[in-house]
Amino acid sequence: MTNRAYNFNAGPAALPLEVLQQAQEEFVEYNGIGMSLMEISHRSKEYEAINAETQQLLLELLGLESGYQALFLGGGASTQFATIPLNFLKPGKVGSYIITGSFSEKAYQEGQVVGEAVIAASNKAGKWRSLPKASDIQLDPNSAYLHMTTNNTIEGSQFSYIPETGDIPLIGDMTSGILSRPIDSKKFAMIYAGAQKNLGPSGVTVAVIRDDLLQEEPKHISSILRYTTHASNGSLYNTPPVHSIYMVNLVLKWVKAQGGVVQLEKQNVAKSNLIYDVIDASGGYYTGNIDPDSRSIMNVTFRLPSEELEKKFVKESQQHNFVGLAGHRSVGGIRASAYNAVPYEACKALADFMIDFQKNNG
Known part of the structure; x- marks a missing residue:
């Protein structure tokens, strides 16, 4: 597979x-x-x-x-x-x-x-x-x-x-x-x-x-x-x-x-940090919905400069084999849910996609 x-x-x-x-x-x-x-x-x-x-x-x-x-x-x-x-x-x-x-x-x-x-x-x-x-x-x-x-x-x-x-x-x-x-x-x-x-x-x-x-x-x-x-x-x-x-x-x-919950936390922090680091380094292109001291390691939520760009982001992400990145219908934006079973490689691929998207649409 x-x-x-x-x-x-x-x-x-x-x-x-x-x-x-x-x-x-x-x-x-x-x-x-x-x-x-x-x-x-x-x-x-x-x-x-x-x-x-x-x-x-x-x-x-x-x-x-x-x-x-x-x-x-x-x-x-x-x-x-x-x-x-x-x-x-x-x-x-x-x-x-x-x-x-x-x-x-x-x-x-x-x-x-x-x-x-x-x-x-x-x-x-x-x-x-x-x-x-x-x-x-x-x-x-x-x-x-x-x-x-x-x-x-x-x-x-x-x-x-x-x-x-x-x-x-x-x-x-x-x-x-x-x-x-x-x-x-x-x-x-x-x-x-x-x-x-x-x-x-x-x-x-x-x-x-x-x-x-x-x-x-x-x-x-x-x-x-x-x-x-x-x-x-x-x-x-x-x-x-x-x-x-x-x-x-x-x-x-x-x-x-996997080594139990202690080891999973290490993996989850590393996974979510890949995405949060791109958000924080984007100069405001990506803006997190939650203040850093309250951020989830499971559900990473953020916005782009416009709803049009968010729709384009979701559409292009689907073309690159990403699924489920549209934010909840009640709030919009983007949400990446990186639960225990989501591999590190998926989060790394998303971080790379986000960097490329900003370069091409900034």
């Missing part, structure tokens, strides 16, 4: 080539069972082994091998925006939210539907350019939880710190940044992520929840919406997305083979 595109899609996103090749080899018949995992019963011993191993691998890579449960759910991270307050926002309490972009704002809006939700900090007035400092966070002592988005996919920012919340549970949407860099996962009572960025294909959402949050079962909501239901059934309460979870299993093994 020599004609692989330079895939900078924001999600579903690039998967490691080695993972795709192994999945291809095992697609028609898995492990000598005479059928594909696409056909297997989720009650079979073969799938139950995959399910258990994948949970263990995820907890291990997050450094949470005790005191937490890993769940595999449907509906994407957007469903978690609603499920979190349904499970944890009790009457008389408030859900607190740090608003740093489109998705954290949607999570806050879902909290408002369920109960009382408040904004603990926001950088919206500054057009998302720089993330709130720890001292900017005003945490209501009556909070049921504090919710944050650790990496903002659309805007291109990421937190460099984890807030101290005391006894108030901290919940993190890590959809675009999970396993991209070391993080003190023990500071979180709950971590969740749609798989389609750094964990695997779309179709499964992971939720890692501390045991104490699973002690009380919320009787006022349907069983399928309770985290306790999925935890007590090992994520097998209803039919899970078997093949997507199998793919997550392969990706997690790939992460370990």
